[in-house]
Amino acid sequence: MSGVHGKDSGLGRRTLLRAVGASGAGVLLSAAAPAAWAAGAPRPASVTAAATGSEAGRTRVHVLVVDGCRPDEITASGTPTLAALREAGTWFPQARSLPVMETIPNHVMMMTGARPDRTGVPANSVYDRALGRVRTLDRPGDLRFPTLLERVRELGLTSASVLSKEYLYGIFGDRATFRWEPEPIVPISGHAPDHYTVDALIAMVDAADPDVCLTNLGDIDRMGHSDLTGTTLRAARQAALLSTDRQVGRFVDHLRDRGLWESTVLIILADHSMDWSLVWKTVSGTRILAGDTELAEHMVVAQNGGADLFSWTGPDAGRSAALARAAALLEAHPGVLSVHAPAQLRLGPEAGDLVAYCAAGWRFTDPYVVSNPIPGNHGHPASEPIPFMVTGGSPLVRKGHTSSEPARTVDVAPTVAGLLGLGAPDGGYDGTARTAAFTG
Amino acid sequence: MHTSQNPHDPEYPETLAQTSRRAVVRTGVLAGAAVLAGGVPAFTPAGQGAAAAAPTPASGPFRHGVASGDPHPDGVLLWTRVTPTDEAVPGSGAGPDVTVSWIVALDPDFTRVAARGTVRTGAGRDHTVKVPVSGLAPATEYWFRFRTHGGVSPAGRTRTAPAAGAAVDHLRFGVVSCANWQAGHFSAYRHLSRERLDAVLHLGDYLYEYAPGEYQARDAVVRPHEPAREMTTLADYRARHGQYKTDPDLQRLHAAAPFIVTWDDHESANDAYDDGAENHTEGAEGSWRQRRAWAQQAYAEWMPVRYEPGETLYRRLHFGSLASLSMLDLRTYRDQQASSQLSDEIDDPDRSITGQAQMDWLLAGLVGESAQWKLVGNPVMITPVRFPSTLNTAELQGLHELLGTTTIDGVPYNVDQWDGYVADRNRVIRHLRDHGVKDTVFLTGDIHSGWACDLPADPLTYPLNRESVATELVCTSVTSDNLDDILGVPPRTASLSVEAAIRASNPHVRYLDFDSHGYSVLDVTAAGVRMDWYRLDERTSPGSGASRTASYDVAAGTQRVRSTGGVL
Structure with a gap:
């Protein structure tokens, strides 16, 4: 961890922190403003001593998106970590993504609890009438609804975003208290490999110990999209699943090592599923x-x-x-x-x-x-069904439970808000707090 | 039929309303005890209410038992049949109109009354009584009984469905089909009556149309049908229903749990379709339209089902957020069966097994349904099954008789099933794929054998990718002949090679038992659906024991059946 310094960026004045990831590579984190670090758990002066334990009664919430994962891909052999986490928490087998079943709108729904007719983000790609051209919805101004990432500040809490895809980093902008700017980016796919993303996530936990953190792991989705050979697609996909599973395991192990697991609620879901087409279809x-x-x-x-x-x-x-x-x-x-x-x-x-x-x-x-x-x-x-589980070491998590409730991506925000005691936004949520996942 | 649920209704007999609890309970217990003394102990919830599942006596006004059906969150349908005079036998058209009172309580002693009322019935509806009770609490166990001048019925136990959208931990259903009176005794029903069930799903062939000697247990008529002729008239259908309802084991099961029923062909005639049936001779046996109308009228009168003639039988029931149950009618609207498995007709997109309206209703329900498990009460198999090429002549002949068809290697083996209506099946499969519908389970009867199958997205590529869009669990027959009976061999001998050959040719078929008679129990939780198959020791013995033969489950989200520990 190399310390903190200020920088005047296009997003406004922000504070940068260059940390060293678990693999030795540098990880650049940023905060919205110098005061933000102070609002975070260890604060700049004590960054290196961050996250040494859980304060009594504090709950940390991590929303981990395994982008593009199908629910039937979580198996004991193919994704042993995710399967074990599922068994250790509450699983929603009816969970589904919402229209349009794309990455940006569903991440937005997760963090707002609102449908696209309120958020302004219906798809990845739209026709921009003002510009007269089709473009990706990757600008902070495209999202016109408050998200958990900034709303938790009402409670004096902090948030973080560790987003592997450039356009996600773009649309959420500086809403989170702490952010990772994804790097290195794979050409064409526009995402950072999961290994680097989890490096950043671990660094984020160590440096900022946020109360709420949104992380996107893009490898599974990108392997679904990018493999063009057809014949090797299944094997490549399986390898990506196992690789991402290991990265999730690395993150969980880190939380355990740092004594944070018992205060952590981990919501793992996908933003959408994946369907495969033949060349001529x-x-x-x-x-x-x-x-x-x-x-x-x-x-x-x-x-x-x-x-x-x-x-x-x-x-x-x-x-x-x-x-x-x-x-x-x-x-x-x-x-x-x-x-x-x-x-x-x-x-x-x-x-x-x-x-x-x-x-x-x-x-x-x-x-x-x-x-x-x-x-x-x-x-x-066809790509609506998604994995959706609430797990973690927190005693709040209902262990070994399966719920028939029709969980949706839009339910994440009200579920997290309920855990933290955060009220609803103006007009209320479109989603439902999935309380079946919790004890008491 | 006039009904009243209001105790203050002037038609509600004051004497009944004021009948002391002690008197009523004593009467009920005595009615049951008379039969219990010589029979097998019935299911007694919480050790109380000894009359709850007891068969009724052969005299007095209640000779055909009591039943309930089609549970809703706020109510259930009650059923009985009264015999006001000895002349008023089923199908006779004789006997006076009578008033029957009914009562529903939260306890088997009827101390906590939840609803009560009266109803009039008479010869116009063969003295059957159907009462759609409402105003009850969801997911609640109730007891009910009837009273008319001269007697009190045995008590029945029933249960309402969970509230809409409510979380439900567990559902337990009995699953049965194909109960041929002439082929044996209904011990399967007796064993099921001892389970604590949310409902019994009867998937069809509740009764058979044949005359004595036309269809029985191998070559022996265990119990002859009445009337002693093939049923073709309203009086015949009523009388046959009446005969079946005197079976003590059937009465026990009806009194132990609500039924959710659909018909297959034998409730009217074998291999029925919209304009006829294999076992109907137009002219000599009257018109099919008239015959079927009579069959359906008798069915409406005698079954605890929310159906009246002219209405649709297909309907959907809901069990909180855990499950929905779509009950299909695959006889009323289907086109005539293809002339052979080689006929181009089976692929004709204009032929239907459901009819357009029912198909639209089914597909819309599968997508729009908020419940996790989309259960489909499916009278005939939907899984594609093709004949293997390794069977010997005797085995092929046996399958021919079982299926009522000619066996040809590599072609669909039964065109009376969805295999004969490929376009309709493809519509269902395509719909499930296109909309990402998960956890659809077809629950099926008809074929006198037990099956557990994946429903392949494409049978040709399934061996490579195992892509399945749903599953199918098929219960065996209560008594009707199956393969070993037709081959004339002991159970689990010659059939084993046939089963192995069919499974080899159809790798999506994970379990197949061509020999056993019995019943199934279906447990439903959010984590999975599990079916247990139970086999009778001897269907022709009225006291037959039963034992579990196999268990398969479907884990949530998988669309695949798997053994829970191997075939026993």
């Missing part, structure tokens, strides 16, 4: 609409894997008729499961005018047939 929304001159000219597609978001850019007068024609063309096409108005899915205006889902085993590829060569896919209903 593609749907191009652009091509489907190409035969209709007006649609071809005025309909813009934001591709989100298993979901396409269509925005009408033509004159208002022709909007309704155009959307009706587009919906009819899409619904009639093989591989298209269903077409919805965004409001049906509780998506706000950012989602555009129509949302099309693909069927299981298919994927959208726009604007061209070769635009999306990735076999691993999500965003459509």
